[in-house]
Amino acid sequence: MDLIVKIKPTLNLEPSLFLGSWWAMCTERFTY
Numbered sequence: 001m002d003l004i005v006k007i008k009p010t011l012n013l014e015p016s017l018f019l020g021s022w023w024a025m026c027t028e029r030f031t032y
Helices: 002-013 015-031
Strands: none
16 A cells, blocks of 8 residues: 555656556556
8 A cells, every 4th residue: 555655745746647547557567
C-alpha cells in the first residue's frame, strides 16, 4: 500500500497527467 501513499499527494497536483502514468504503471505491474 506504499504506492497509494505516494500517489495521493501527486493526485492533488496533476490529476489527469499523473493518473494516466500511474494507471499505465499499474497495468504493467499486474501483467506479471
